[in-house]
Amino acid sequence: MKKKQNIRSSTPGLAAALAETGRDFHARGWALGTSGNFSVVLRRDPLRLLITASGLDKSSLRPAHFLQIDAEGRVLGGRGKPSAEAFLHVAVACARRPGAILHTHSVWSTLLSQLHADRGGLALSGYEMLKGLEGVKTHEHREWLPILDNSQDIPALASEVKSALHANPAAHGFLVRGHGLYTWGDDLDQARRHIEILEFLLEVAGRIRSEAPRR
Numbered sequence: 001m002k003k004k005q006n007i008r009s010s011t012p013g014l015a016a017a018l019a020e021t022g023r024d025f026h027a028r029g030w031a032l033g034t035s036g037n038f039s040v041v042l043r044r045d046p047l048r049l050l051i052t053a054s055g056l057d058k059s060s061l062r063p064a065h066f067l068q069i070d071a072e073g074r075v076l077g078g079r080g081k082p083s084a085e086a087f088l089h090v091a092v093a094c095a096r097r098p099g100a101i102l103h104t105h106s107v108w109s110t111l112l113s114q115l116h117a118d119r120g121g122l123a124l125s126g127y128e129m130l131k132g133l134e135g136v137k138t139h140e141h142r143e144w145l146p147i148l149d150n151s152q153d154i155p156a157l158a159s160e161v162k163s164a165l166h167a168n169p170a171a172h173g174f175l176v177r178g179h180g181l182y183t184w185g186d187d188l189d190q191a192r193r194h195i196e197i198l199e200f201l202l203e204v205a206g207r208i209r210s211e212a213p214r215r
């Protein structure tokens with residue numbers, strides 16, 4: 001697949017693309033109010049992320065609403081402070097080496113992460129839309145989304161993220177219980193595609209529970 005964008009794109013251009021992504025996700029009900037956060041990797045070593053500042057309504061995100069932070073969450077550029085969840089983005093950036101990381105709080109990810117938490121994850125298989133996930137060639141693919149318990153102890157949760165990604169090297173994302181979805185991609189376009197595909201599949205998985213005939 002042709003990549004329209006890579007991590008060498010300009011920082012202002014990436015901030016504009018992230019802001020547009022956030023407004024789009026708000027419009028689609030995946031990042032209502034101040035929920036969700038979005039980042040791109042500006043530099044790998046040492047790590048520098050361009051990430052949403054905390055507490056902003058996603059319906060009105062602008063390029064000025066993004067900060068540059070390092071691996072310790074220190075602000076290197078921009079106004080405001082990063083969300084506590086910035087450390088989860090750092091954990092994903094270190095574990096998967098993506099170009100972009102996106103996090104949504106949709107109804108379906110919130111609901112299914114509660115319902116499947118006892119099993120430690122949610123399996124998605126048999127759907128043509130799975131082929132929208134990078135590297136997946138067939139609807140017979142089984143995508144396992146690990147589910148982590150939610151916590152306000154973000155360093156502990158970041159450690160859980162690292163462990164889950166290490167234990168599930170093929171996973172394209174993970175869920176945080178009663179909270180939402182994280183996914184990533186080689187660049188922002190691919191990460192956006194993964195959000196669209198996974199949100200679609202989560203909605204299907206949720207609806208099929210209530211709409212399948214009972215036996």
Ligand SMILES: [Zn+2]
Pocket residue numbers: 035036037085103105179180
């Ligand atoms: Zn969140």
